[in-house]
Amino acid sequence: MKYYDLIVIGAGPSGIFCSINTAYSNKKVLLVEKNNKIGKKLLIAGHGKCNLTNIGDIKSFLTKYGTANKFIKTSLNSFKPKDMIDWFEKHNLPLTLIEETGKYFPHTMKSLDVVNLLEKELKESGVEILLNSFISNISIDKNNNYLIEIENEIFNTKSLVISTGGASFPATGTTGDGYKYARQLDHTVIHPKPALAPIYVDNYNFTELSGISFKKVTIKLFRNNSLIAENIGDILFTHHNLSGPGIIDFSRYVLKGDILKINLIHVSREVFENNFLKEINLNGKKTIKNFLLSFTIPERFIKRFLELNSIIENKKISEISKLERTIICTLSQYEFKVTRVGDFSIAMATAGGVNLDEINSKTMESKLHKNLYFVGEVLNIDGDTGGYNVQAAFSTGYLAFKNIVK
Numbered sequence: 001m002k003y004y005d006l007i008v009i010g011a012g013p014s015g016i017f018c019s020i021n022t023a024y025s026n027k028k029v030l031l032v033e034k035n036n037k038i039g040k041k042l043l044i045a046g047h048g049k050c051n052l053t054n055i056g057d058i059k060s061f062l063t064k065y066g067t068a069n070k071f072i073k074t075s076l077n078s079f080k081p082k083d084m085i086d087w088f089e090k091h092n093l094p095l096t097l098i099e100e101t102g103k104y105f106p107h108t109m110k111s112l113d114v115v116n117l118l119e120k121e122l123k124e125s126g127v128e129i130l131l132n133s134f135i136s137n138i139s140i141d142k143n144n145n146y147l148i149e150i151e152n153e154i155f156n157t158k159s160l161v162i163s164t165g166g167a168s169f170p171a172t173g174t175t176g177d178g179y180k181y182a183r184q185l186d187h188t189v190i191h192p193k194p195a196l197a198p199i200y201v202d203n204y205n206f207t208e209l210s211g212i213s214f215k216k217v218t219i220k221l222f223r224n225n226s227l228i229a230e231n232i233g234d235i236l237f238t239h240h241n242l243s244g245p246g247i248i249d250f251s252r253y254v255l256k257g258d259i260l261k262i263n264l265i266h267v268s269r270e271v272f273e274n275n276f277l278k279e280i281n282l283n284g285k286k287t288i289k290n291f292l293l294s295f296t297i298p299e300r301f302i303k304r305f306l307e308l309n310s311i312i313e314n315k316k317i318s319e320i321s322k323l324e325r326t327i328i329c330t331l332s333q334y335e336f337k338v339t340r341v342g343d344f345s346i347a348m349a350t351a352g353g354v355n356l357d358e359i360n361s362k363t364m365e366s367k368l369h370k371n372l373y374f375v376g377e378v379l380n381i382d383g384d385t386g387g388y389n390v391q392a393a394f395s396t397g398y399l400a401f402k403n404i405v406k
């Protein structure tokens with residue numbers, strides 16, 4: 001039997017960062033990964049550029065994690081977004097801020113450089129890494145140490161960190177194993193479902209508009225006629241569904257049958273209708289297409305929208321009937337009925353996971369078993385797009401380390 005101070009299961013950012021910091025504190029650490037390399041999901045993060053964190057203070061970060069915002073506060077304070085920026089700077093991979101979105105990327109814009117740096121740090125800190133390794137059993141011995149069984153070999157550890165990620169993009173290794181381990185260790189798991197995913201809607205008539213986006217539109221989510229959530233963000237029309245940050249950040253809340261109402265014209269219906277009537281008086285010869293273009297709506301969308309409603313694009317606005325005007329005014333709250341959220345194969349995160357009520361948010365330690373920790377996306381934490389998930393992984397991994405070496 002081999003003995004360790006800490007065994008970490010899962011080499012994503014949370015597990016890696018926890019391992020590195022613990023090993024630098026003179027602890028014997030083993031990191032177990034079932035893939036043939038570490039950080040496979042991190043490699044594809046941010047389209048291969050790796051969006052590591054975002055601009056803003058902790059208060060603004062706390063609005064990005066849905067119902068987990070209170071839970072994650074201590075983690076974020078223990079390793080702040082600024083600490084992330086400093087850590088990479090100190091390790092000769094400074095981050096670059098993209099002003100428009102507030103996102104931070106490595107200045108090389110390569111996820112591979114992030115993973116290579118973490119790999120180098122794992123080596124230098126002395127973490128032992130076991131790749132291609134699958135755990136067949138986890139148990140607790142009479143001394144309250146954890147026994148990890150891998151291919152008939154038993155590894156004994158005082159502390160155990162489960163950092164196996166969620167269930168999205170299973171090809172990267174995240175097939176929900178952590179939920180199984182959590183249940184074996186008496187924890188409950190909030191039903192995992194796809195988050196940060198595109199949304200499919202009924203009668204999607206915009207396939208040929210694929211690639212068209214609207215900037216900073218207001219999106220409202222209604223269920224049984226009640227407003228459930230509201231968001232301002234960019235949306236993207238794709239071949240088969242609605243996507244873009246404004247939509248995918250919303251996906252954690254969405255259920256089949258919900259109604260999305262999107263304001264595509266950036267002004268209220270009243271303002272729009274008043275403008276419409278004013279313009280009819282002042283510029284009645286203007287075409288409806290040109291009138292709509294003044295609301296920064298992409299031309300291809302206008303053409304498709306008018307076509308769908310059998311309105312001729314070159315019709316003079318003075319000739320638009322009352323019924324047609326009512327139809328055009330729906331652009332201020334354009335309705336889509338949700339059929340489903342994109343599945344785990346395309347979702348960038350998992351909503352649901354290990355029940356936060358059973359984890360001490362000040363330490364990341366299980367409330368049910370001493371020296372057992374859960375960090376990163378295996379927990380019921382999912383952030384918005386923009387670097388919030390990688391930041392959560394680093395911060396929760398760091399907080400666990402601080403308690404492990406206490």
Ligand SMILES: Cc1cc2nc3c(=O)[nH]c(=O)nc-3n(C[C@H](O)[C@H](O)[C@H](O)COP(=O)(O)OP(=O)(O)OC[C@H]3O[C@@H](n4cnc5c(N)ncnc54)[C@H](O)[C@@H]3O)c2cc1C
Pocket residue numbers: 009010011012013014015032033034035038039040041042044045046047050051052053133134135163164165166168169172173174175176177178347348349375376377378386387388389390391393
């Ligand atoms: C396409 C895509 C793009 C993304 N882009 C961004 C981005 O730019 N910015 C951002 O903030 N977030 C992004 N995310 C989300 C972010 O990558 C994750 O939230 C983050 O990687 C989670 O980190 P983690 O440490 O919890 O686990 P993960 O990174 O999910 O890693 C978990 C590891 O555990 C291993 N594992 C699982 N089960 C076992 C087992 N039984 N035994 C051993 N090992 C196991 C897995 O193989 C995996 O390597 C993206 C996600 C996707 C899918």
